[in-house]
Amino acid sequence: MQSQSPSAGYLNNAKIIYGLYALGYFVGVTTLAGVILAYIWRGHDAVADSHFTFQIRTFWISLLIGLIALVTMIIGIGFLIWLFLAVWGLLRVISGFLLANDGKPVSNTKYWGMMAE
Template sequence: MNDVTLGADVSAERLASLKQLTMVTYILYALSAFVGLTAIVAIIINYVKREETAGTIYESHFTWQIRTFWFSLLWAVVGFVTLVVGVGFVVLAADSIWVIYRIVKGFLNWNDGKPMPVKA
């Protein structure tokens, strides 16, 4: 695996720590399907440690995770609100599939030492 940094001042030890932290947040997001509170822990970690990831490939992973959280929450709210008219189940199912996709894609890129797409 080739972990590329954008900033030359990031030590190998610091990069390894950020890599591990990124894996932990992906696991927390994945576990949120069973224990919803783990996503709250993960988003807090994302925001608290986001500045430390600047200039590394893990910055893109943190941005990916943060966007996944907020868009998923938005669609979950829309899904619950529209349960009354019967469309909510479809919205919630689509949201769940999308979150699984985002977690799997992020984890695979993390495992390969690749950054996440900027515009995704």
């Protein structure tokens, strides 16, 4: 019987958070649960920590863009910003999950782009 590496265990946690973020499109509170777990679980494994940092940044950037969208609803462009935010967030969740599933770190956690690198 093979034992699981520490990275694999923590990467499973990262995948759980990506799942919570994806579920957040339907049940918003799961995204908040995901970011709380990312803060709790980081600090134990370098590979998984790259994902947790990426997830935390995704949450805070999403919140900022969401607030901008809310404010700009008055002038009519907020809906376009919401659409951009939905696509941006979903692509970050999918690409991050795929990297975690392959056991790879997010190489640039400060990146604001659509895909995890």
